[in-house]
Amino acid sequence: MSVGGDVVDRVVQRVLQTLSRxxxxxxASGRHVHVSRAAADALFGVGVPLTPVADLSQPGQFVCKERIGVVGPKGEFPAVVILGPERSETQVEISATDALALGVKPPVRLSGSLAGTPGIRLVGPKGAVDVDHGVMIAKxxxxxxxxxxxxxxxxxxxxxxxxxxxxxxxxxxxxxxxxxxxxxxxxxxxxxxxxxxxxxxxxxxxxxx
Ligand SMILES: [Zn+2]
Incomplete structure (x- = not known):
């Protein structure tokens, strides 16, 4: 078989392998925060609900109108998106690049695995909250x-x-x-x-x- 034929064979093989997978x-998820009710009370006012503006691909999950500041020792992001609904614990998901800019060293974690993660300051229109843990790079x-x-x-x-x-x-x-x-x-x-x-x-x- 010619060299050209070999190449074609390899390409066909790869396409077939790919199609069978x-x-x-x-x-792609940008930086975002999931807030607890306690954090939402402090940031937006007691009992003030989150305002859904767009649905996410996951059923029941949504983007909120509200934005908050995320403030680290070295830098801050002034208007970070909140994803609803509220969670039992506040969780801040950032990239490794964001972590460098903020001056925090979060581990790579699956959502909800918050033990041992660093904290950060969150700033809303009605007040600030210092969460003592919850910052992660999403696995x-x-x-x-x-x-x-x-x-x-x-x-x-x-x-x-x-x-x-x-x-x-x-x-x-x-x-x-x-x-x-x-x-x-x-x-x-x-x-x-x-x-x-x-x-x-x-x-x-x-x-x-
Ligand atoms: Zn996800």
């Missing part, structure tokens, strides 16, 4: 509906790799699956990761299990 759509993850997981033989908490293509093609390792009937199937990365892979809206990645 599950594909997920990526979403990349895939929200997955059980139907998708079952179809592809995947399990909650399974760790996979995800390959994306393009000029800055990259494979993300250590991607955690989070399977729940409350989830729509999307992979979440932060802005550092989005910039590293040339993210664009609608970008797909293929799972390597």
């Amino acid at each position: 599950p594909m997920v759509e990526l979403e 990349r993850h895939i929200h997955m509906h059980p139907d998708f997981a079952q179809k592809h033989g995947l399990m909650d908490r399974q760790v996979v790799s995800v390959k994306v293509w393009g000029e800055r093609a990259v494979t993300f390792d250590n991607v955690v699956l989070r399977v729940s009937p409350q989830f729509a199937t999307y992979m979440h990365i932060d802005y550092d990761e989005a910039n590293a892979c040339g993210f664009h809206k609608g970008m797909l990645g293929s799972l390597i299990v």
Whole structure:
């Protein structure tokens, strides 16, 4: 077989391999805060509800109209978005680049794993709150509906790799699956990761299990 034929074979093989893998759509999450009711009381006034302005891809999750300041020892972001609904604990999700600008050293964590994370100051129109923990760099993850997981033989908490293509093609390792009937199937990365892979809206990645 000619050299050209070999190349064609390899390309066809790769396309077939790719097509047989599950594909997920990526979403890039900018810095944001989930607030507890106690924090919302202090920031916006006692009992003042959050104001939803846009739905997120995950059912029941929404972007709020309210913005707050996030103030670290070295820098601050004046108008950080709040994602609702309220949570039992306040959680501040930032990129590693944001962490450098703020002067904090948060660990990479899955949402909700707040033990041992650093605190930070939050500033709202009605007051400020110093949370003593809750700042994290979100660990990349895939929200997955059980139907998708079952179809592809995947399990909650399974760790996979995800390959994306393009000029800055990259494979993300250590991607955690989070399977729940409350989830729509999307992979979440932060802005550092989005910039590293040339993210664009609608970008797909293929799972390597
Ligand atoms: Zn997520």
